[in-house]
Amino acid sequence: MELNLKRKDWNIMCAHVQAQSPLEACGLLAGKNNWVEKVLLIENQARSQVRFRMNPKEQLDAFHWIESNQLDLIGIFHSHPAGPETVSATDLEEVTYAVPQIVWSRLKGKWIARGFWIEDKQVSEVELKVVDS
């Protein structure tokens, strides 16, 4: 499984997780056929360094936007400013939508993103392909 995104959208997410750090940041990825066409930034209402809870109003607005633009929800992203690089035990418990989960973490001070597919508490890697355009 893979998820394709443009450098521009990768940068939007990266800037957001950086701006929110040390709090976790979160958002939704909309698109078609594993291609991200829009990054929707959502407030982390939990305002926590170790978990996220999407602001329900913003999340609903985002879902409406996705629907009215004939796109699909194809991913959810959030950050782990203090690690781990993979999905956490909390993430496994709280996964709510059957879409790839993108986790941002810092490796030697630089933000990196990895994709994961979670099913029945089993985790497999989703390849993120960033395309320059």
Ligand SMILES: [Zn+2]
């Ligand atoms: Zn997490």
